[in-house]
Amino acid sequence: MANNTERVALVTGGSGGIGRASAERLAADGFAVVVHYAGGRDRAEETAKAVTRAGGRAVVAGGDVADETAMAAVFDVAEQEFGGLDVLVHTAGIMPLAPVAQMDLDTFDRVQRTNVRGTFVVDQLAARRLRAGGAIINFSTSVTRLQLPNYGAYAASKGAAEALTLILARELRGRDITVNAVAPGPTATPLFFEGKSQEVIDRTAAMNPMERLGTPEDIAEVVAFLAGPGRWVNGQVLYANGGAA
Template sequence: MQTAQRVAIVTGGSGGIGRATAARLAADGMAVVVHYAHHRAPAEQVVQAITEAGGTAVADGGDIADEAAMTALFDRAQQRFGGLDVLVHTAGIMPLAPVEQLDLDVFDRVQRTNVRGTMVVDQLAARRLRSGGAIVNFSTSITRLQTPGYAAYAASKGAVEALTLILARELAGRDVTVNAVAPGPTATPLFFEGKPQQLIDQIAGANPFGRLGTPEDIAELVAFLAGPGRWINGQVLYANGGMA
């Protein structure tokens, strides 16, 4: 059992931003639990890459919105590593449709995963993180850009922002920071899904840097919030290259 090493859980750790974040936190010396929802193999690939680079990581899975599954995951992480210090919650879904055409079952699924899922893991982290810990949730720059088709997703992330800001204040005196990162368009499988190349090029061209963000761009900010950025608390940080 390890107690000196800081320990992080990265939900959605086999996805684009989650994968880059898990690798970055491991490079910073943390033991990382790479969470996956359904498919273990991609998470194991992340673990293998981290361990081959000299880091410490394990894969663990479960429905992010199921409190029993997530309680068991947190239990296993604590038993294996002796404590918990950081939660990075990247897991989420992003079905797109105009409000007029949106299937309400899809809307409910987005809210369950993105809002309830955040509540479940934040609640567990609030109860378990050691002094000096950090919770990093994920919102989106879409809440500022107001892009048509993203209503269900943006609504869920507005709720995540509210939860983040209130939890930061509820944890006063605990020495645990709570922030949200709100990426702009980022080159991940989730972003590319269903988009023609012309639209991708148009979105990239709207950024002052003339490109999409990369998962590593976002992981850099997460690592700061999870590590030395102790005076940043109760904030939503927009990581989009100046797009919004």
């Protein structure tokens, strides 16, 4: 069981680039971490091992983010292993790309199920179960401002996640729980690189004044701020994109 001063974080999508970096960064700040995965158990276990090698505490737990029963069991793991839960970092999501005119509607539905329903499910559980002094950190995308072609379904799902974030922050009045969203720009993760040519990657990297892609560690610093010292930031969308938008 956790001691009375240890804070506990659940990172959904902890097998992915930003999720792993966030889990490791929070562990460095003294959090015990539940590393959630949907399909990548091996990668989630690698994340947990990296945390423990660095002297932290971590366990893994799997489940479909859009399945309320499966995710309730993940929240149970946090409480059983570490005594409670203080911070939710919800990085899990999918990003199939296609023009609106060409996207298969089954793919569209899958994006909304994972990215919208999934956010609603985990936020609902967090709203019910986080301890006072906690934080809910959802993930949006800078594409809601950049309006890049082919990102219609994904940006629509993240626009919904932003709306949920801003409303939930107001609904949790009196609970001492902050609710914010991080909106990364193009970030060097497997999710970003999938299906892109080097020319597209280079052009995208040059869009911001820093002239590079973000790194998962760049985004994890924003997560750590919101999870720890950033208590006066609430009900906001923080754009972490090097100045692209």
